[in-house]
C-alpha cells in the first residue's frame with residue numbers, strides 16, 4: 001500500500017514538473033483574483049476601428065465590464081446573417097445571461113455601427129439615412145429579442161441601445 005501511495009505521489013510530482021517545463025512563460029502579469037460585480041455587459045462589434053470609443057465608455061463610470069465582442073455586435077440578436085437558424089441569437093443571449101448570473105450585471109448595452117462588414121457580408125451595404133434607419137430598427141428588434149430571452153430565464157436587466165458612427169456614440 002505504502003509503495004503504491006509513494007509512487008502515486010511521485011508520479012504527480014513528475015507530472016507537475018513535466019507540465020511546467022514543457023511550457024514557456026512569454027509574459028509575466030499579475031491578474032486580480034478577486035471576483036467582481038459587473039457594471040455592464042456590452043455587446044460590441046469586433047471592428048477594431050471602434051475599440052478606442054469602447055475605451056471611452058469608462059467615462060460612464062463603468063469599472064467592471066463584461067464584453068461580448070462579436071462581428072456585427074447586436075446585429076447577431078436580430079437573426080440576420082445566421083442562415084435561417086438562431087444560433088447567433090442564442091449564443092449572444094447566452095453570453096449576456098452568463099454575465100448576469102456570474103456577475104449580477106444590472107445593465108446591458110447593445111451596439112451596432114455604420115459601415116459594418118457584417119452587414120456588407122449579407123448584402124446590406126446601405127448608406128446614409130437608410131443605413132441609420134436600418135440600424136435603428138435592428139437595435140429595436142435586438143433589444144426585444146434579448147428581452148424575451150432573458151425574461152424566460154427571469155432576468156430583467158436594463159437594456160440600452162447605441163448606434164456608433166465615426167463621430168461617436170448615439171443613444172437610440
Ligand SMILES: [Zn+2]
Pocket residue numbers: 045046047071072073113115116117118
Ligand atoms: Zn462591424
